[in-house]
Amino acid sequence: MGPAKIMGIVNVTPDSFSDGGEFLDPQRAIAHGRELAAEGADVLDVGGESTRPGAAGVTAEEELARVGPVVDALAGDEGPPVSIDTSKLAVAEAALEAGAAMVNDVTALRSESELAGLCAEHRCEVVLMHMLGDPRTMQENPVYDDVVDDIKAFLAERIDFAVSQGIEEERIWIDPGIGFGKNVEHNLELHRRLGEFSDLGRPIVFGSSRKSFIGRLTGAEVDQRLGGTIASNVIAYANGAAMLRVHEVAPMREALTVADAILQPDP
Numbered sequence: 001m002g003p004a005k006i007m008g009i010v011n012v013t014p015d016s017f018s019d020g021g022e023f024l025d026p027q028r029a030i031a032h033g034r035e036l037a038a039e040g041a042d043v044l045d046v047g048g049e050s051t052r053p054g055a056a057g058v059t060a061e062e063e064l065a066r067v068g069p070v071v072d073a074l075a076g077d078e079g080p081p082v083s084i085d086t087s088k089l090a091v092a093e094a095a096l097e098a099g100a101a102m103v104n105d106v107t108a109l110r111s112e113s114e115l116a117g118l119c120a121e122h123r124c125e126v127v128l129m130h131m132l133g134d135p136r137t138m139q140e141n142p143v144y145d146d147v148v149d150d151i152k153a154f155l156a157e158r159i160d161f162a163v164s165q166g167i168e169e170e171r172i173w174i175d176p177g178i179g180f181g182k183n184v185e186h187n188l189e190l191h192r193r194l195g196e197f198s199d200l201g202r203p204i205v206f207g208s209s210r211k212s213f214i215g216r217l218t219g220a221e222v223d224q225r226l227g228g229t230i231a232s233n234v235i236a237y238a239n240g241a242a243m244l245r246v247h248e249v250a251p252m253r254e255a256l257t258v259a260d261a262i263l264q265p266d267p
């Protein structure tokens, strides 16, 4: 097994927690996606709806207006495959038709009943992420019996559901959903015990880039969390993550090269 894949984040939103508004103009988002591709991203994750704690929802029309031109352009490049970060059927459908190869759904196919069938039909890759509650309420007071066991049980159920809808198991990725209904200690425990998710038999996507637990630990503002992001992702990789979803691809690529040389020495 080589190093983990890097998923570069391309936000086309006015209010993402990490870079809201920076790339709302489609041309800027496209240019940003191309930069991340040049830095070595293996996948570009295009999103038009912020899921940060407390974020307001957005209509499918609005979301599609944001991401449509960006997916069109990036999927038309020779570059890395495009993932669409959405929970909406209409947005996923347009993106898949424009050439997206992956649907990254933070609700794990719970938002729109037909999304699973659409993914099955297109034979795209699918990311199933855990979230407790919804973005408006998820950080209020998350409680688990056992954070890892509870999330594993949820993901096992969502894998069964996806397969029952015709999605091939080989196309499914799982994600514990760092920051989605988790307090700082939950997030840290998920790093330490990430290896337990390998029992589910599917590759793990990990998304901690710039998230608030890093700010809580370091005091750093959201765009100053690269050091914490690197530490978090290297530990996740060491504990079995197969895909790292990050804002800053080049430094993550460097860190992974070093981590990989340490963890997987040439025989």
Ligand code: HH2
Binding pocket: 009, 011, 015, 016, 017, 018, 019, 047, 049, 050, 051, 052, 053, 085, 104, 105, 106, 127, 129, 175, 177, 178, 205, 206, 207, 208, 245
């Ligand atoms: N986190 C966010 C969005 N999508 N997808 C996956 N699979 N895993 C994640 O951890 C994840 C995700 C965070 O939400 P948002 O507020 O949109 O910010 P950003 O996209 O800048 O990370």
